[in-house]
Structure formats: structure tokens, C-alpha cells
Amino acid sequence: MGRVYELVAERLAGEPALRRVASGEEARRSLVRAVGEALARDAAFARRLDELLDGPLPFPGGAVISARDGSVAAWSIDSVHTHTHTHVAQTPLDRRAQALARQVLAQEEREWKRLVGGDLKPIDLAYTYLPEPGRNAGNAAERGRQVAARETVPDIAAYYRRITPRRLLITGAPGAGKTVLALDLMIALIRPPGEAAPRLPYEPVPVRLPLSGWDTDEPLRGHLTDRLIRAFGLSPAHARELVDERRILPVLDGLDEMDPPLPDGTPDPAAPRARAVLSALNDYQDGLQAAPVILLCRTGHYEVLRDGPLRDATRVEIAPVAPDDARAYLTDRAKDPARWEPLLRALRDEPDGTLARFLSTPWRLCLTATVYEAGGDPAGLLGFATPAALDAHLLARYVPAATRLRARPGYPAERVHAWLHRLARQMDDEGHPDIQLHRLWPLPGRKRVCVADGRVATALCALGTPFALLAPTPDRTAAALLMVLTSALFTSWTVVHENVNPPFVLHLRLLLSVPHRRGRAVAGAAASVALGLGYGLFYGYAEADRWAGLALGLGLGAALAGVLVLGSGFLTGLVGPPPRAASPRDGVLDDAFRGLLGGLCFGGGAGILFADRGGWAYGMAEGVSWGIGMALTLGAAGRRYAVFTLCARRDGLLPLRLGAFLDWACEAGLMRLSGPAYQFRHGELQRWLAEHPPGAVPSPSSPPPASAQESTVS
Structure with missing residues (x-):
């Protein structure tokens, strides 16, 4: 029996799941499941075990494994899966991973439905295994299908689970369905078909990351962590723990979008950013094994990178859709x-x-x-x-x-085409496929938007002028006007700069759902109370009638503390990522709310302080002007986006509610979501729109050009 256990230990030494389980009952169940999976997917292992066994293999605790036909005699794999889900106590890390899995599932199911055109019966893509020079992953089947598993052909989830290590490279022609195939795999890994429980607690959560936004000077670990923080609302500590414990399965989309093509449109063999990604993935390990990863790339782009390929991976090439499958798809849609x-x-x-x-x-x-x-x-x-x-x-x-x-009032086809043409041209000029709202502001012209931003800031800060004119004495009026002018000039000078920081993310639900944010909010509120009451005590002590002054000072201090608690307490507790998968619109909206909240805090405090010394009119003048100035400064990204949309709408370039339009375009199949950004549904569509303004497009009812009617299909 010693040789049998030695063989099993050797075969399972690299299983990540077994390195993370505890002893006792949990270890026994995990061992049974791991052996069962190994027998089912590794015929050579099953044959070697059969040679050593003349019957079933007993394990400690009463579990019995049979090598015959790769079956599990004591428990089936499904039974072990359900039993583990039901009875094994989950750690805090397990619960955080499960919560993340639910967010990912909800987001990617919506995106999957958009990409397949709302049809719940997609094309069943076929793919074949392409061995690469050098090291390949083991146990890869020769071919597979997306969803419809045959007796000898696995579906994409079964195909992925059997390879060792679980590193999959999906290549295909433009439009071949790489993203849809990857989404189908992600959904199946989180919620296997027919299973009541979504996933085993220790299995990694697939998270899709668009590669176009990765600064390759940053380590992959940092990029994954930042994605979890910004897109899914995890605290930095929790995000790092999930990444370090390899509870995240990176699904990296867009290796072919990392570098611009050559002037003739062919892929650049140098491709420095794409090669940096492959190098980082080759260094990405889980203990002594290559860590699981899923990578998507167009065939032509990957072919020029084959001298530095993804190691220890299985490459599959998506096959062209067969005419019979095309006919079935069109018949179903007709x-x-x-x-x-x-x-x-x-x-x-x-x-x-x-x-x-x-x-x-x-x-x-x-x-x-x-x-x-x-x-x-x-x-x-x-x-x-x-x-x-x-x-x-x-x-x-x-x-x-x-x-x-997807008809909607205010979105006629001509306008939609014009708006999309402008966005496509902007993306071509930037050489970047991601449409991030806070980065679009240069579209009407940098100088134009910056000047408009300064004018708007000056006009808003001047709203304190009427209160200054109501001051009781001329010297108070002059002082108030001077302060209003100072605020307006300082704010306008601040906002006209071209550099605008990325938006902060703010969400009220963080106070209720994330404990460490509640603690930060309480700390901010306590500091605000101490500051306000400290001011009140100082004011009262400085007055001639100290008892009366102390009472008045404590009242003013309590009012100031209340304003500061509302502002700084919330700001301290709320600045951070959202508790759900972020929408591309969340950043600018939350940044504007942050500015508003900070302006209320600062303006209210300044108004109370100045009213104490110069009367209510003086205090209102200063509170309004400085509060607005602080709001415009703190909410820089939201402010710049608002000014940009006003300029773009006035010039007829884009709709005023640009975010709502882009959300509608996703529903209509013209755009798609890529993390916290929008992208055109397909690169081919983006290029066509960039090259064809509305006036250059033939009417949809026009007949085919004569040059195109030379022959029938050949």
C-alpha cells in the first residue's frame, strides 16, 4: 500500500486546494474530491493506480476510492462538492471571496446577455488545442465546445478544470467570440450548471481585467489589488489578502490592444507592453507552481509574440463558425x-x-x-x-x-451616429479603447474647456456678493467683498489647470456595510466635535463677561461641530471604493457629491466663524463664496466633467447626459462595459465610425453598389 499512497501524494502535490485545507474531516473530504477529479481527468494516473490495486483504495476515516473507470466508490464528486459546501465552516476570507463572487456573477451575466444580443441561446463555439513550443499545461483535450458537451468533447468549464496547471490562453480571429467564451467560463466557474451552491469556498474567483489600462511598470499583484479596490469595494487589506492567497483568478482581456499596430495595420512584433504582460504572467506563481490565469488575444497578434510565449499554459484556438451552426443561429433569431x-x-x-x-x-x-x-x-x-x-x-x-x-426619445439614428463618431475619433486620437468619462473633457478643445471652467468657478463664487452688500457698515461690506473676490480669484486660478486628478469614489452604503469605514467616520466626527467645542471654550474665555461668553462660545462651537461632523465625518468614512461592482458613471457622480459635501462642511464652518465677528450678512457672504470654492476644488473631476458636457452640448458634439446615453448604447449593442469604462462593441465598429461621419454614410435603404453586385456568392 505504501507505493499506492506515494503515487497519490505525488499526483496531488500540486493541487492548490489541498494546500489550503485544515486537518480532520475537511482534509478528508478535500482529499476524496481531489482524487476523484484526478481519476476523472487523468487516464494515465488511473491506469497506474489500477496496476497497483486489486480493489478499492481505503483512505483514513472510511472514505473508499476506486480507480476502476475513474469512479469514486464512497462519494461521487458531486456529493463531495455539496457536502463540503454544506458542512465545512467558512473562514472570513472564504466569506469575502463568496461575496466577491456574487458581485462578479451579477456583473458578468449582464454583460454576457448584452454581448449575445439578448439571446439566451448563443452560438456554441468550437475550439481546438494548439500545442506551443516549450512547456504546455497537461491533460488538455484535443477539442472542446462552449456549452454543449458531447460524450467525448468537454464544455469550456470542464475543459479548463482538467488542465494542469489551470492556465488557459484563448486566441481567435477578430470577432471570433473570445470575450463571450471567457464570460461563459467565468459564469460556469462561479455557478456550475445544476448546482445549488455557487462554488467551493476555496476556489479562486474569476475577475476580468481589461489589459489596456494596466501600467506594466506596476506588478500584476498591484494591478489586481487596485482593480478589486476600485471596482468591487474591497478594503486595501482585504484585496491584498485575496490576491496574496491566490483567491483571484485573473481573466485578462485585450493583449492585442496593448500596443499600436504598424502603419500598415499589422501587429507590431516589438509590442513592448504586451511582452511585459507575458513576462509578468510567466513570473506569476502559486507556491512552486505556475498560478492559474486566463488570457485572451487575437491570433495574429499572439503569433508575433510566440518567441516569448505564455509558459505552462494550454492554448486553444476558436474555430470559425460552421455553416450549419450559422444557419441554426440565424434561424433561431429570425x-x-x-x-x-x-x-x-x-x-x-x-x-x-x-x-x-x-x-x-x-x-x-x-x-x-x-x-x-x-x-x-x-x-x-x-x-x-x-x-x-x-x-x-x-x-x-x-x-x-x-x-x-432600442428606440428612445431624443436618440434619432443620425444624432447617435454623430455622437459615436466623435467618441470613436477621440479614442483613435488617444490610441486607447477605453472611454472613461473623466478623461473625455479635452474633446471640445483643451483651452476652451479650461477657460469655461474658470469662468463658471468665478461666477459661482461671486454668489456671495449680495450678502456682502447687506453688511451693516461700509467697512464690513468692503471687507466681505474683498473676501468674495479673493475666493473667486483663488478658485478660478485653481480650476483652470489642465491636470485633473482621477475621481474619488464615494458611497453612502459604505457606512452601513464596511466596518472599518464606520470607524473612520466616527473618528472624523469626534475630531470635529473637539475642534468646535475647543473654539467655543476659547471664545468664551476671551470675552469680558466670561460666563456669558462661555455660553455663547459653546453654542457656536456646537453649531460648528455639527457642520464639521456632517462634512468631515462623512468624508473620512465614505471616501473609497463602492460596495458593488462600479459603473463607469459612479466616479464622476461620487466625486461631485464629495465636493458638495466638503463645500457644505467648509462653508458652514466659515460662515459661523465670520458671522460671530461681523454679523450674519458677513458670515453668509464668506460662507457661500468659500464653501462654493471648496466644493469646486474637492470635486475637481466631477466639476470638469460637468463643464465639458456643457461645452460639448453647446457645440453639438455630444448629448448633455452623456453617461445615460452610453448606458443606453450598451443596451442597444453599440457599446460594452469593460470594468469602470465603456468600449465600442467591437474594434471594427469603432474604426468604421471613426472613418465615417454621418454625411459620408449611404442611406440604409440604398441598394448595394454596382461594383458589389458583380457575382453571386461563390
Whole structure:
């Protein structure tokens, strides 16, 4: 028996789950499950165990494992999974990971539905294993499917679970469905189909990170930690603990977006940022093993990086969508099958033709289904001779079709196209696919926005002038006007600078949901009370009638303390990440609220102090002007965004409620969410919009150009 246990120990030595469990019953259950999984996915291990066994293998505590056919005699894997979920006490780290998993699941399920066009029956993508030079992960199947597992073909979750180590590289052509496949895998890892419990406590939580925003000078650990803090509301300590304990499974999307292409549009072989990412991932370890990771990249971009590949990983290449699968997808989406019959017949009869090759990616199938969902004749596509002509025809009709299907007052197709054209041009100029609201302000012109920002600040600070004119004496009026002017000049000088810090994130629920923030709020409130009452005691002691002065001073001090508690106490307790997955709009909105709260605090305190010395009018003048100045300074990102939207709306560049428009564009399938940023639904759509202002686009009802009608599908 010694050789049997030695073989099992050798096979399971690298299992991360077994290194994290305690002794006793939990260890026994985890061991049973790990052996069962190893037997099920590793035929060589099962054969070697069979050679040593003439019967079942007993484990301490009564568990019995049989190597025959890779089965578990004492408990099935599913039973162990459920039993572990039900009876094993979870640690605080387990509970935090489970809470994070729920947030990720809610966010990614919404995004998955958007990307598949609201259709709950997506294309069942196929993929094949491509061995790479050097070290590959073990136990990889030759092929797999996205969802519909066959007897000998695993679905994406089963495929991923069987590879060792669990490092997966997904490559494919543009629009091949890499992101949808990764989202499907993430959802299945968090909530396996048919399971009541979402996941085992010790399993890592998949978290999607867009690579375009990673400063590669920052370690991967720091990038993961920052993502958890900003996007999911974790405290820095909790985020670092999850990352250090390898409870996070990084899902890195957009390696091909890290570096600009060469002038001819081909991938740059140098690609310094992409190579830095691969180097960081090769150094990313869990103990003595390569740590789990999922990486997405376009095939052409990864091919030029193969001299420095991702090590210890399994690379799968997404196959083109077969004509039969394309026909099934379009048939399911068709509301009027007879209208689609000529196109479906062409896909059946010409499986190698231009149309079949064109409709071999999920993006182009979704594009076609959307364009013709509300009307038109899909048979018109048969008259195009080249994929480029088909692309141009469909992209010119995509925005009007999506706008019509998700109609909303104030969003006519022409305006939507113009607004998206402006955003696409801006993203092309920046060389960055992420649309972050606080970074858009240069779009109408840097100087224009900065000057407008200064004018708005000056006008708002001058709102204290009427109160200054009500002061009881001329000298008080002059002093109040001087203070108002000083506040206006100082604030306008502060806000006209081009550099604006990223927005702070603020959320009232933090006081109720995050204990360490409640402590910070209490500390801020206590300091405010001490400051206010200290001022009151000092004021009272300085008066001639000390008892009367002391009473008045304590009253003023209590009022000042109340204002400061409202402001600084909340600010101290609330500044930080939100307790849920962040929306791209949260940053600028919360930053503006932070400025408002800080302005109330500062302005109220200043008003009380100045009213004590110069009367209520004097105090109101100073409180209003300095409070507004502080609000504009603290809420810099929110203020600059508001001024930018006013300028852009006045120039007809963008809608006034830009965030609401971009949220609608995500629902309409024109944009997508990528963490705390928006992106165009597809890079091909972004490039087309950047190159085609509304006036350069043919009418959606125009017939195909004569040059495109040279032949039928061949």
C-alpha cells in the first residue's frame, strides 16, 4: 500500500486546494474530491493506480476510492462538492471571496446577455488545442465546445478544470467570440450548471481585467489589488489578502490592444507592453507552481509574440463558425423565417462561398441578425462579391438598426451616429479603447474647456456678493467683498489647470456595510466635535463677561461641530471604493457629491466663524463664496466633467447626459462595459465610425453598389 499512497501524494502535490485545507474531516473530504477529479481527468494516473490495486483504495476515516473507470466508490464528486459546501465552516476570507463572487456573477451575466444580443441561446463555439513550443499545461483535450458537451468533447468549464496547471490562453480571429467564451467560463466557474451552491469556498474567483489600462511598470499583484479596490469595494487589506492567497483568478482581456499596430495595420512584433504582460504572467506563481490565469488575444497578434510565449499554459484556438451552426443561429433569431430562406439556403448549398466565410464569426452573425431583425431583405447580401463589401454594407446599417430596435426619445439614428463618431475619433486620437468619462473633457478643445471652467468657478463664487452688500457698515461690506473676490480669484486660478486628478469614489452604503469605514467616520466626527467645542471654550474665555461668553462660545462651537461632523465625518468614512461592482458613471457622480459635501462642511464652518465677528450678512457672504470654492476644488473631476458636457452640448458634439446615453448604447449593442469604462462593441465598429461621419454614410435603404453586385456568392 505504501507505493499506492506515494503515487497519490505525488499526483496531488500540486493541487492548490489541498494546500489550503485544515486537518480532520475537511482534509478528508478535500482529499476524496481531489482524487476523484484526478481519476476523472487523468487516464494515465488511473491506469497506474489500477496496476497497483486489486480493489478499492481505503483512505483514513472510511472514505473508499476506486480507480476502476475513474469512479469514486464512497462519494461521487458531486456529493463531495455539496457536502463540503454544506458542512465545512467558512473562514472570513472564504466569506469575502463568496461575496466577491456574487458581485462578479451579477456583473458578468449582464454583460454576457448584452454581448449575445439578448439571446439566451448563443452560438456554441468550437475550439481546438494548439500545442506551443516549450512547456504546455497537461491533460488538455484535443477539442472542446462552449456549452454543449458531447460524450467525448468537454464544455469550456470542464475543459479548463482538467488542465494542469489551470492556465488557459484563448486566441481567435477578430470577432471570433473570445470575450463571450471567457464570460461563459467565468459564469460556469462561479455557478456550475445544476448546482445549488455557487462554488467551493476555496476556489479562486474569476475577475476580468481589461489589459489596456494596466501600467506594466506596476506588478500584476498591484494591478489586481487596485482593480478589486476600485471596482468591487474591497478594503486595501482585504484585496491584498485575496490576491496574496491566490483567491483571484485573473481573466485578462485585450493583449492585442496593448500596443499600436504598424502603419500598415499589422501587429507590431516589438509590442513592448504586451511582452511585459507575458513576462509578468510567466513570473506569476502559486507556491512552486505556475498560478492559474486566463488570457485572451487575437491570433495574429499572439503569433508575433510566440518567441516569448505564455509558459505552462494550454492554448486553444476558436474555430470559425460552421455553416450549419450559422444557419441554426440565424434561424433561431429570425422572426420571419421566410424572409431569411434565400440566405439560409445559400449557406447550406455554398458552405465554402464568400457569404459562408464572412458569416463564420459571432460578431458578423450578430451584425447580420441585428441589421435585418426589424426589416429589410437578407437576400441582398447574396449580391456582394467580397467580405469587405459585406462589412461596409452591414456596418453602414448597424447603428440605424440598433437605434430602431432600442428606440428612445431624443436618440434619432443620425444624432447617435454623430455622437459615436466623435467618441470613436477621440479614442483613435488617444490610441486607447477605453472611454472613461473623466478623461473625455479635452474633446471640445483643451483651452476652451479650461477657460469655461474658470469662468463658471468665478461666477459661482461671486454668489456671495449680495450678502456682502447687506453688511451693516461700509467697512464690513468692503471687507466681505474683498473676501468674495479673493475666493473667486483663488478658485478660478485653481480650476483652470489642465491636470485633473482621477475621481474619488464615494458611497453612502459604505457606512452601513464596511466596518472599518464606520470607524473612520466616527473618528472624523469626534475630531470635529473637539475642534468646535475647543473654539467655543476659547471664545468664551476671551470675552469680558466670561460666563456669558462661555455660553455663547459653546453654542457656536456646537453649531460648528455639527457642520464639521456632517462634512468631515462623512468624508473620512465614505471616501473609497463602492460596495458593488462600479459603473463607469459612479466616479464622476461620487466625486461631485464629495465636493458638495466638503463645500457644505467648509462653508458652514466659515460662515459661523465670520458671522460671530461681523454679523450674519458677513458670515453668509464668506460662507457661500468659500464653501462654493471648496466644493469646486474637492470635486475637481466631477466639476470638469460637468463643464465639458456643457461645452460639448453647446457645440453639438455630444448629448448633455452623456453617461445615460452610453448606458443606453450598451443596451442597444453599440457599446460594452469593460470594468469602470465603456468600449465600442467591437474594434471594427469603432474604426468604421471613426472613418465615417454621418454625411459620408449611404442611406440604409440604398441598394448595394454596382461594383458589389458583380457575382453571386461563390
